[in-house]
Amino acid sequence: MTDILDLDTPAVLIDLDRVEANLKRAQDYADAHGLKLRPHIKTHKLPRFAKRAMELGAVGITVQKLGEAEVMADAGISEIFMPYNIIGRDKLDRLKALHERVHITVTADSTETVEGLSAEFANSETPLTVLVECDTGMGRCGVQSPAAAVALAEKIANSPGLSFGGLMTYPAAGQVEANAAFLSEAKAALAAAGLPAAIVSNGGTPDLWRAHEVTAATEHRPGTYIYMDRYQVAKGVGGFEDCALTVLATVVSRPTEDRAIIDAGSKALTSDTLGLAGFGLIEAYPDAVIVGLSEEHGTIDLSKCATKPKIGDKLRIIPNHACVVSNLFDDVTLISGDAVVETVAVAARGKVG
C-alpha cells in the first residue's frame, strides 16, 4: 500500500469516499424534491465520476465545451447537455458530428446563435434540441426578460432542424428568489404562448440545497458539489470534512521564522480567490495563510501558528476553487483514507474549445 505522503509533489488527491458521499447526498436531495440531476463534469473532468453520478440516478451530464463533450461521448456517455452558444463553422460541424452519435442538447441566447444552429441542422434527420439561456441575475449570457425568452423560443420553434427544449440559467449565488421569479414568469409565458418548456434547467453548487425553492425548475446542474472547496464551505454548502480534492505540496524553504515556501504556486492552486483571503486552507495548519502565489512557489505566513512546518514536510491544501485545479493537472491520484488507490489521467483537461 502506498501512503499519500510517499507521493511526489505537487499532486492532486481525490478522496473517493468523500466523492461517493457528495454524489449520493445531492442525488438523495434531488430525489426527495422530485428534481432531476444533470451534474456538470467541469469540476472533475473524469468519465468515471460522470458515469458514477448517472448510476446513482443522474439523468445525464452537463459539459461546457465541445472538447469535453467529445471526451465524454468517447467514454460511452450518451446523454449530454452543453449550455453554450455554439458559434462558427468548425464548432457547428463538431456539434453535428456529436449529434449523430449521442443525444446532445445546447442553449442559445440570440437569434444569431439560433440561425447558425439552424443552418447547420436544417437537413439533419433528427432535430437539435435548443434551450433558451436566461440571465436571471448572473450578468453573463442569457436573454434579459421572460418576454425575450418567449420571443427566442418562438424563433427556435420556427427554425428548420431545431426543436425548442425549454429554459436554462446559471444563476448568481444567493439570488434564489430573483432566479425563481424569472423562471416562473418565463415558464408561464411560454405555456401561454403554446410553447411549454419541457426542461427548465437551473445550476450551481452555492445554492444547491435551496434548488427546490426554484419551483419552475425541472432539473439542476451542480458541478463543484462532487469535490467541494474552500469557497463552497464559505458559502455553507458543506464542511471542510466534505472536501474531496486536496493539493499535496512540499515545504521547500523556511527563509524566516514566520515564512514557509511550498512547491505549489499558481500552476497548482490557481490565482482564483473568489473573494476569499488567501489561496487555500492548509489542513494541518489552519492558522497559516497562503498569502501569495507565483507560478511555482506558494508563500505562507505562519505568524499565527503555534507549531510550524519544517522543510520537507508535505501539506494537504484545500484550494479555493476545485474546478480550476483539475484543469491544471495531467493526472490526479485517487485515494481512500491515507492510501493511494490509483493515479488517473484527467481526460477532459484543457478542452478550451
Place this chain on the structure above:
Amino acid sequence: MTDILDLDTPAVLIDLDRVEANLKRAQDYADAHGLKLRPHIKTHKLPRFAKRAMELGAVGITVQKLGEAEVMADAGISEIFMPYNIIGRDKLDRLKALHERVHITVTADSTETVEGLSAEFANSETPLTVLVECDTGMGRCGVQSPAAAVALAEKIANSPGLSFGGLMTYPAAGQVEANAAFLSEAKAALAAAGLPAAIVSNGGTPDLWRAHEVTAATEHRPGTYIYMDRYQVAKGVGGFEDCALTVLATVVSRPTEDRAIIDAGSKALTSDTLGLAGFGLIEAYPDAVIVGLSEEHGTIDLSKCATKPKIGDKLRIIPNHACVVSNLFDDVTLISGDAVVETVAVAARGKVG
C-alpha cells in the same frame, strides 16, 4: 495561406517576428553591458525558442521544475539552470539522472536542501554546482543576509559531491538599488572568505533594462521578455506593439447593449490580475474592459466603446500575464503578421513537478 481569423477559438497566437525582435533586443542589451543572458523558458515552454535564444548568444537556459528540465534536455539543450530547492528522494533521483546527461546547476537556501543534495551526489563522478539563493527583497525563498549567504556557501563548499557556484536572486520589481546592494555586499563577503562567486545570477523582466545597474551580477534570467504582456507594458518594459502572445477569442453573446461575452475565460486568460484592472487588453477595442472571467466565459464591459463587436467577431487579447497562458494550452499557433505559420505543442506545459 491560413489567416488567423480562420482559426477556431480560443487559440493562442505567437507572433514570430515580435519574438525574434524581443530576443534580439535583450541579447543586444546584455552584450552591450557585458552581461550573460540565461533566459527562463517558463514563459514559452517551447524548445525551439530556448534554442533560438542560445543561437543569438544566450549562455544557457533557466527552468523552474525538473519536468521542464527533462523536456529541454530531451530536446537537446545541455546547459540548464534550475533555481529551485530540490527536496525529496524522487526529485533528487531525477536531478541525478539529469546531471548525468546535461550540465545542470541548482540553488539552495537552507542547510536541509544542501544536505539532501550532498547525500544524493556524494558518490557522483562530477560534483553538482549549487548557487546560494538570496532574498534581496522579493520575500519568497532565499537567505536573509549576505552573512547568511557566506555561511551557506561554506556549507556547500564543504559538502561531498557539491561545488559552490555563486549567488542567485529573483528580485522584487522596482527594487533595483536594494537588490544591487545585497548582491554587492554578499559578493564581497564571499571573496573575503575565500569563496569567490563565479556566477551572480539576477532575474526578471520588469527591471530588465536596468539589469546593468546591478553591478555584482554576471548574468540575467529574463522570462516574460520574449512574449511581453499587459503587465510588462504597464511596467514600461515595452509597448503593446512588442507583445507577441495574444489570445484569439470569439464573441458568443451580446446580451445587452454594453455587454459582450467571449469564449475565453479563466481557462484561457487565467485569473492573474497582477494588480491591473481587468483581465487583458482587447486590441481592436482598447476602451473595452474585461471585467470578469468564469472558466469558459469572459465578460466585457463595452460602455466606453464608440463601436462595439458583434456576435461571431473574433478578438485578439493581450493577457495580463503571458506565462500562465502558455501553461493552459496544449498547443499554440505561430503566426507571421496575419498568416498562420504552424501550430505546435507546448512541450513543457503542465510540468508542475
